[in-house]
Amino acid sequence: MRFLKRFPLAKPCAPFHLPKTQLHTHLKPPKANQTLKRYLKSNCTIKAFLLFRDILRKSPSTIDSYTLLFVLKACSQKSLSLEGKQLHALLLKYGFESIVYLQTSLMNMYSAAGNVVDAHLVFDEIPSKNIVCWTTLVSAYVDNQLPNKALQLFRQMQNVEPDQVMLTVALSACTDLGALEMGEWITAYVRRKYGFDTDLSLNNALVNMYAKCGDIGTARRLFDSLQEKDVMTWTSMIVGMRYMDKQKKRLNSLYK
Numbered sequence: 001m002r003f004l005k006r007f008p009l010a011k012p013c014a015p016f017h018l019p020k021t022q023l024h025t026h027l028k029p030p031k032a033n034q035t036l037k038r039y040l041k042s043n044c045t046i047k048a049f050l051l052f053r054d055i056l057r058k059s060p061s062t063i064d065s066y067t068l069l070f071v072l073k074a075c076s077q078k079s080l081s082l083e084g085k086q087l088h089a090l091l092l093k094y095g096f097e098s099i100v101y102l103q104t105s106l107m108n109m110y111s112a113a114g115n116v117v118d119a120h121l122v123f124d125e126i127p128s129k130n131i132v133c134w135t136t137l138v139s140a141y142v143d144n145q146l147p148n149k150a151l152q153l154f155r156q157m158q159n160v161e162p163d164q165v166m167l168t169v170a171l172s173a174c175t176d177l178g179a180l181e182m183g184e185w186i187t188a189y190v191r192r193k194y195g196f197d198t199d200l201s202l203n204n205a206l207v208n209m210y211a212k213c214g215d216i217g218t219a220r221r222l223f224d225s226l227q228e229k230d231v232m233t234w235t236s237m238i239v240g241m242r243y244m245d246k247q248k249k250r251l252n253s254l255y256k
Contacts, residue, residue: 032062036070045074049083056090065096072105081113100126104136111140116149135166138173147173151182162189164199171205180213204232211240 032055039048052071055063068091075084088106096102103126110119119140126133134157141150150173154162162170167186174183187206190196197203203226210219223229223237 033064033066033070036067036074040070040073040077043077045077048074063090063094065094065099065102068094068096069102069105072102072109076105076109076112079112079114081110081115084109084113097125098127100128100130100133104132107133107136107140111136111143114144116140116144116146129160131160131163131166134160135163135169138166139169142169142172142176145176147176147179151177151179164196164202167196168202168205171202171209175205175209175212178213180210180215183209183213198228200228200230200233203228204230204236207233208236208240211236212243214244216240216244 032051036048036051039045039051048071052067055067068087072084072087074080075087084106087109091097091102091106103122106122107119110116110122120137123129123133123137134153138150138153141147141153151170154166154170154173167190171183171186173179174186183206190202190206203222207219207223207226210216210222219237219240223233226233
């Protein structure tokens with residue numbers, strides 16, 4: 001497999017200012033995995049690719065599922081479709097197709113490259129789909145500006161209860177569509193589930209949804225009820241109020 005043969009060298013990225021001969025090519029998993037992870041955290045994806053290419057050439061038998069996981073994440077960071085497909089083939093060759101966290105990483109990789117079709121195909125191949133699988137697919141459609149499909153999938157979830165992350169993603173789709181009725185259903189669900197109403201990210205998504213769907217009164221009441229607020233909470237409320245103010249001015253101008 002000619003993995004990353006066409007991938008260009010990039011400028012060294014801090015803090016790993018190393019010459020080409022010192023790219024840790026002698027490392028084997030798990031030390032190689034630790035280095036790959038460190039490269040990703042430092043946004044040194046090119047070095048991660050180069051290290052993996054050397055492992056693939058010199059000691060392919062040492063590659064494990066975490067090796068592929070880190071390189072898949074590097075592909076997602078750079079939205080690399082071709083290299084991601086090569087990794088998908090390699091994953092199948094090594095027999096790792098049943099590992100759920102690799103499947104969801106594949107979905108993330110395809111989504112980042114704008115390929116929701118293949119992301120959905122990977123999802124369909126997972127025999128036992130957990131909430132992470134569903135959330136990854138719904139997020140793929142939201143991130144690729146297909147909120148209708150995202151909400152359709154959300155409604156189709158079977159035998160899996162949505163968690164705070166899934167609800168936050170679904171609310172993003174509601175916001176994009178102006179789907180206030182579905183947003184109200186999610187609000188009722190949040191109130192029924194113990195502990196969900198204290199999740200800041202979820203509350204921010206609710207405030208944002210109500211504000212952008214035109215129900216500024218509910219957005220304000222929810223905002224006022226929150227004991228914990230961050231920059232996103234305030235931003236959602238301010239943007240929502242400004243939007244409604246503009247709408248009122250437009251309506252008033254029609255009657256002048």
